[in-house]
Amino acid sequence: MAPNTGVASAAGRSMDPSMLHSGKWWNHGHIVKLNLLLIIPLITSYANGFDGSMMNGLQSVEHWKSYFGYPKPEDLGLFNAIQSIGAFCAIPISPYISDGLGRKNGIAIGAAIVLVGAILQTATQNLGMFVGSRFLVGFGTTFAQMASPLLISEVAYPTHRAPLTSLYNTLWFSGSIVAAWSTFGTFRINSDWSWRIPSALQGLSSIIQLLFVWFLPESPRWLINRGRDEEAKAILARFHADGDASHPLVSFEYNEIKEALALESEAARVSWLDLFRTPGNRRRMRIIIGIGVFSQWSGNGLISYYLTKVLDGIGITSSNDQTLLNGILAIYNFIIAISASMSVEKVGRRPLFIISTAGMLVAYAIITAMSGTYEKTKNADAGRTLLAFVFIFNGFYAIAYTPLLVSYTVEILPFLIRAKGLAAMNFSVMGAIIFNQYTNPIALDALKWKYYLIYTIWLVFELVYVWLWATETKGRSLEETAALFDGEDAVAELANRTGHDMAESRGVKRAGSDSQDEKLNIEHSHREVA
Template sequence: MKQIGNVYLIAAISIVGGGLFGFDISSMSAIISGDSYLCYFQQGPLNADGSCSGPHADVQGGITASMAGGSWLAALISGLLSDRFGRKKAIMIGSVIWVIGCIIVSASQDIAMLIVGRVINGFCVGICSAQVPVYISEIAPPTKRGRLVGAQQWAITWGILIMFYISYGCSYIKGPAAFRIPWALQMIPAILLFFGMMFLPESPRWLAAHDRWEECERVLILVHGKGDPDSPWVAREFREIKEWCEIERQAKAVTYLSLLSPKMINRTHIGLFTQIWSQLTGMNVMMYYITYVFTMAGLTGNTLLVSSSIQYVINVVMTVPALLYVDRIGRRPTLLVGAALMAIWLFANAGILATYGTNPGPGGVDGIPEASVSVTGAPSKAVIACSYLFVASYAPTWGPVSWIYPPELYPNHVRGKAVALATSGNWAFNFALGYFVPPAFVNIRWETYIIFGVFCVAMFFHVFFIFPETAGKPLEEVMEMFEDPNGIPYLGTPAWKTKNYYSATARMEHGEGLEKKMSMEASPERHEVVGAKEQV
């Protein structure tokens, strides 16, 4: 079967796996406030006005969080799956699981069946969210790696936007079809992903790790050499992969406990916290439960749903700058700016709700207990504006970089399991927060924003002192930053001293490690540098 060699097309197909998570987010956020959903899954008495109140707050939290619970377990397993069968096949397995989950969810007869289906959907999301970044990072050239891996976040934002409008359109349908149709339509992208992956090559680094050197070289020629077997860039890349594989073969067999060894613990904790902090920003909470927030601001009916959809449009549009500039700007500045801005908007929302909000009583606004604060007039517009600005701050910063950064930190032989562990942290906290937020809005109200604002301040300082810059460096050279030149065990280069070597000039001055391997004055090597420069 003829394989695709264009890295942008490879990324475009594989990131559909990320888009599945986006479909899930907005299919819930748009549906949980609809009468069809609320009446079908009604628990307890009706509201005072005779309308359906739907599941209890803690049960709705459990329904929402069940997908993340399945994703946590699957993310851990995905490392074993990916190392055994390959990055490509792991993603294809995930797409099949998604179709099975969608069938169960769309046919749900009660809350228990809905939760089971969402857990199965979570298995797919856990596998794809962990292994799509690994796959793309291992196949992409260094100077394009950030934008290509970050495109997974863009796919998530498109999935959120598309499914929201599908769900919004279906909200005019009477009866259970209003939520069954959107949940069933989620199968389509997974089917396209499965068949699209058939035309993509396997990760060259995975092939090398399994001694499939001829296939590895063919993939490098196809993707990096654009079909030219004599490409200097391919020769250099192939040689570096081979050298690192030889070094890694001397290591012991990799288990998850290996990631806690003194040599790995620093980068393991950085990768894990990158994913944990991305959840503790509160972004996915804003996506799942934005209808509650805007109900507090006095929006109802179609106005509520349309205002929520504007947030999703902002999310799509504001992710684009990251794809264009994240390699040039670097990972550290992007994360630091994002954390600072998000803290500002979260504290602003907390202050507005605390100062101008009123308590609507135990029933909440419009009979929604989670909408436990009511604001009107200018303060309500300020809450909406801060919510939009929060999304606009997250979308070009922590959104894409949380997927880009972890796969860049690890050696080839542990990357699959290490990224799986980091991604499992994402889903563990996604689960916890999805379950926590509805009761939090009911019980601690506006203080919920204070909690996430404090998290954003904490992640700012954590990134500044601990997270090194990885932009513009081949994966094999990132490893050198974690090896201390003075022999102090595994402390590595201080994070604030690391630099971005995106530009060709900076990469040549830095040497990309070439000085350690060859003389820059020798003619053949000089040609390689020129070839690499042209590839950039």
């Protein structure tokens, strides 16, 4: 089921709003407990966010630079890219772990590998050990990153699925903040611990996950797909209906899952070619691969991993100033991304993508102009303006590409190709990252400010792309979302098959219901449960 299915179902034509909780969600202990447990998969983004900010910070730490012989631009490319190469290598395997062993086991396996990598990185004795440990961190992160958003979207309470799944990628900045401020604090230590302590902190989220992942509920959709229906019903009852197995919401969700899965082939028969086999899936993949590439090729990769070089270019060269700015930027990005995550259902996906891309284009054009002006004239005002627009650019990026990259991908994919579709998105992201991490330090060193101009031109292409093909999915049920990509005829059978069972599960005759009255009831329900 798509992650917005529950949200949309709560608001869609097939779910009776009376099934949902009354009053505020925090007054219901079972929902509070579920949301607290979902923090465990949510923090998976910590390790990935930590990495980019840590590498930014370490490039300003004198002991790190001297320990590795003052890395050249091509060495920096390897240090940064090897984590992404590790992640890239794990992508073909990770969907089979999530689909075969379950979402919980995928998180646990990934966390264990990341923890081993963080330990080895902390204990690094030479260049090869440092590179190998970072490969392991990337490799393990992919397993957890594949399973976590799937579990969140498939376990969350219906009205919470969209914001929680959007919040997942937003917590990238939790790792970024810890890394930025730890390097700001430790660069003053007059020993190798100035960089070993931040390296150790990269394993923090993995320790938390390995301690508490066993308390998480498994995905009801995964359990039903494996023939473990009673376990799935028990989880739905416990976390969505306060233990009441006879609650109509439990029957509704169970039947909805069963009917959706019944229309699709067995998971074992799903191949990578299915991602492109139908016109609807090709439309999906056009969007997914596009936003995956754009998430890294919008110029943010230059700022995220090479902020030190950007600051050097405008005369901010002290370790104190650079690590301080890195820390402030991380907190600023986090606040923007959290705000955007909470507004996904109100504003919609398409407007956020368009506003984000257009804002980045304008900001990067000004960054390009100010960088060129500063390089030629050393004008302090140009340098300060460039720094201000680095913040503005990051704010626009965080509006859409942070909260929506994963959640939008997951919500437009049917259940049985969801893991592979998410893997395809990760392929595009990691491919773009690896290219950037090898190219950016060399190109920036050779072209200076002119390198920014390439990203400015590319952002024009991105804006046209999202304007043409970003599809709005706000407030849509499973049937309605599928119809956007597959057409009405492709989902008619699902609507027909589910209609009788849904009415039966509620004990209500729905034939001939007035759609306008229902719409008003639904809108009232949304206001009540918000």
